[in-house]
Amino acid sequence: MNYEDIFDKLMYFKPFINKTIVLSHLKIMGKYPDFNSVYSKNRQDDENLDPVKNVCMTLVLGLQTGAISLVDLDELLFLLIEDKLFTSFLFNLEDSNQISKSEASIQSTLNEWGVPKEKNILKGLSQKETFEKFVIAGHRTNQCDSIRLLLLDKNLITLKEKNKEPELAVYATLIEIDFRRNLLHVRLKDVDKIESSQIGVRTLEGRIERTLKFLDSLQPFFSYKRLSNFRASLFRLEEHLLQPKREAAHKELTKFQQHIDNFSSLIDSNFPTNHENGVTTQTYVSNTVLAIISSSLDLSQIGDVVGIKFRNQRDESTTSFAEVAISDKGFKCISTDKLYWSNLATLLEQRKIEFLKIGTLVPSGFVDVNLEFRIETANIKLNQSSKGTPSEGDKRPTDEKYSDFVDYLLPFIR
Structure with a gap:
């Protein structure tokens, strides 16, 4: 291939090319230290130059000057692709x-x-x-x-x-x-x-x-x-993350139990209501208090579940079910949401989850991940941009973060 052909082919990899990530990988590879200065000169010559086109031009110039080889370019492309397939x-x-x-x-x-x-x-x-x-x-x-x-x-x-x-x-x-x-x-x-x-x-x-x-x-x-049992795996992961939070919240709730009982009795005496499925006024009040307590507890270090979807199977038919979906757009743990507490009994009975969205720390950094049972197997998606904690640090998914997260998930799918 001549240099013009290389440039044309590189441009077809536009979805994977980003200047910042290219610079990062070249630095790790110990190659092309002048990349940034060559890139800047191209920009000075044409201030309207498309950034991806400029990256490709700069890489081709690196080949022409011997700053990188075709093998280096192959390694760079492989790394860039790995860092986009999540x-x-x-x-x-x-x-x-x-x-x-x-x-x-x-x-x-x-x-x-x-x-x-x-x-x-x-x-x-x-x-x-x-x-x-x-x-x-x-x-x-x-x-x-x-x-x-x-x-x-x-x-x-x-x-x-x-x-x-x-x-x-x-x-x-x-x-x-x-x-x-x-x-x-x-x-x-x-x-x-x-x-x-x-x-x-x-x-x-x-x-x-x-x-x-x-x-x-x-x-x-x-x-x-x-992985046909992935829904059960997601339930085990949810319990790993949220059961400690539930236990901490329930421990705090006991301090207010007498007040909750008295308040619930007062409501029942003034507003008699026929409750269904054994759900009482006390349950509603307790769940509300539990949501308030949970929102005040600092338990983010064990990971947050910020979205969940599960089914309440009505009978043995897989097509007969009600679906519960909870999602916090502010990236707060669903343990602070009354919907979670009011549907917890159903979740614990079904012990299967269709979809889970979590934010957690792995050795290589923070990850914002969607987990779903899809195409009859496990589907993982590391989200490209995250609103979650930590407030500082690089939240961008990488191949290393993907590998670390699979290691994190492995005990729950075995």
């Missing part, structure tokens, strides 16, 4: 895999799968497509712990943002065969800006099914199964 579907690896966890076996497997030996993601745009119109554009191995495959759609996708002209771009999917955790990760971006009539292109469900068909076509094969 909608993840998890599956359990099964024991019947044909891949043994040795360096020689993994390399042999990669060769049989047709994974390119040359590290040059940009060449993936011109490679021959494989099954389901995917191209294997790159890979990484972490000793014998995991294999990461970078898939690109053979055809560019059309992205349309509000008040902007449509643009062509690559769509990347990251597959990780995670031997250490015994998991298969399928990581991708949101699809809400994609314009296409094809379900396998414009919907996450279609993309996941396409990806699984691709994986099933690989020889030697590896087998996996969906």
Whole structure:
């Protein structure tokens, strides 16, 4: 490829390119210390220059001057893509895999799968497509712990943002065969800006099914199964986070029990009401007081649940249910919401959760995460921007934060 071709291909990776993140990765790699000055000079020459176009121009100039190599560019692109793919579907690896966890076996497997030996993601745009119109554009191995495959759609996708002209771009999917955790990760971006009539292109469900068909076509094969009990896993996580808060609130409530009993009796004597399902005036008053108490307790260090959705199954039919959804737009824990307390009995009876939104600290920093049972398996989404605590520090999701959060989640899905 000549430099003009490299620039043109780099521009198709626009959804993954951000100047600040590029600078951060180049610094970690110890490459191209003059990137910022070259970028600034381009901006001086043309103050209307598009920032992404400028980044691509600066990288190509780095290739021309020898500040970076094509291998460096491949590493940078791989890192940039990893740091943008935070909608993840998890599956359990099964024991019947044909891949043994040795360096020689993994390399042999990669060769049989047709994974390119040359590290040059940009060449993936011109490679021959494989099954389901995917191209294997790159890979990484972490000793014998995991294999990461970078898939690109053979055809560019059309992205349309509000008040902007449509643009062509690559769509990347990251597959990780995670031997250490015994998991298969399928990581991708949101699809809400994609314009296409094809379900396998414009919907996450279609993309996941396409990806699984691709994986099933690989020889030697590896087998996996969906995390069908993920709703129970989410309940265990919710209890881990909120049960201590409930216990702390109930402990404080006992100090006011006599007042609550007297007040409830006074209300009942003046406003006789027929309550249903065993819910009494005392329950309503207690739940309100519990919500007030909980909002005053400083228990954020164990993590906050800021959104939840669960079902009250009416009978054995999976289509007959009532749904409870609680979400705090101010990113406060739902233990401060009366709706949580009034529906707690149902939650504890059902012991399954459809959706959970939490904010918590992992070793690499703060994460704001949506957890959902979707496509009959576990779906994790690290949100790109967060309103949650801490008030200081970098809330941006990263590949490291994703890995740390999976480790955090692992005990609840085992």
